[in-house]
Amino acid sequence: MSLLRVRDLHVHFVARDRYDQVRVARALNGVDLSVDRGEIFGLVGETGAGKSLTAHAIMGLLREPARRVGGSIEFDGRELTVISDDELNSIRGDQIAMVVQSPRTSLDPLTRVGEQIARIHRVHREASAEQAQARALQMMQAVGIPDPQARMRAWPHQFSGGMAQRVLIAMALVNDPQLLIADEPSTGLDVTVQAQILDLLRASVRERQLAALLITHDLGVVAQVCDRVGVMFAGVVVEAGPVEQVFTQPLHPYTRHLIGSSPDRLTLGRGAVRAGAAPDLYNLPPGCPYQNRCPRAQPVCQGELMPLPVDEAHGARCHFPEPGP
Template identity: 60%
Template structure:
């Protein structure tokens, strides 16, 4: 059994238009992946693909009009979908934690760093304040914050961007969670700081036998830090496997386009990496979600592509992912 098993997760946004007609945006359309201890799974895909939404759904943080309409997410055997908020709240921040993109807005501006780390430990239950402070300091040291004893007294506004991101990591790790979700954890940091933060993250995940789900649009980061990768498009996973399997032998046309795009092109397109219009979530085509942009589209693509096994743990959801044997007429 995997630590996290997400199966066919579906999320809709429901609203009413000017004429009071019901409108449904199908933002997640059957997301399926699994994550084991010690693994770092990279989730990649263009802006709007549903990466953040996937994590919010897992953590029970979706707000109306977003709603889970189907599927399952088992964490260590417990079903997260439909779990009562109080139970989910106990898991979140202790067993299952998250680091997001903007440390400034995620830290409490009115509390010193040490106090925030103590407060986080209280989510697990009563703690001795002095003991919790000692653990807070040790955690700051572990994430590579120099002069940790003094930093316990610091206010969030006194930290640089890189330091603030490390403090967030300390907050996410102080309760020794089993799964860490990192949503674009280093976006906006300069390259050197980014590498330091990710090196620390990887060392901690592997050293403690945790698992991590890392969202990024940076394929270089995935290649360097992740063991497995899942490629997302229009609210579905279109390909997944080990980083070597997927990067050496991409089986889905979208993944191939992604890998062929240059960093300059990515910067110019605002991460809408392979060009073409973003899919309209209110009117997705039946069948393959990528068909409007796919150079290999054929008539059969109007039917949903099944998972094609491309060897090992490598899967791609495309009718032409693996060459099929020739049909022989009798």
């Protein structure tokens, strides 16, 4: 059974405009995904597709004006949308941990690095100061920080971007979480360092049999480290499956467009797919959110959005997937 299972997750931003009219941005429109132990599930899509929002919803970190208006988030057999804030707080940072982009702003500039790692261990595990220090040292070693004993006492500004990201990964792993969510963990790092960070993530997942949700806008990252992938558009996972299958036999027109527009990949789309502006979340069309950009759109696409065939290893939310039925 999957460790994490998100079903039909809907999140809206509700606000009033200057005429006091209620305006609703439909940011997540029925996200489905699942992540198993020992695998990396990549969530890929353009900026604004709703990837980070999905992560925040799973972490229980949605803040007004964002509201979850439907759907379920099941973690290790427990429904997270109904548990108390206290319970959620104890799960977060312990059983579920998150690594974000831009490590520099996520580290406290006034606290020594080793202490930042140790603190998370102390808070959640009621460890003694000595135990927590020892654990922090062990984690710095595990994430490949050279000379960890000395680096424990260094300040965040003394770390390069790649080393700072390793520290964040150490912080995420210090309490042995079951689920790791990494939101663009290698974005902004130079190519070599990026590859090292991704290798570290992959090794950590394998060794610890973690489930990992890796968020990226980069298909190359998915190809490098993910086992399965979900392609997100306008708050919907429009296609999901094993990476190899999705990349070589994409079913959804949007996936075909993405793969075709990525410079290092084969152009798989038959005929040009119209690129277009980002969808307007305040005015999404009924039915399929991709219909205004889709070369295969038919009137039926304005009807009900197709469900993701969750029982199949590889499927797409499309009336006319390719190869067609």
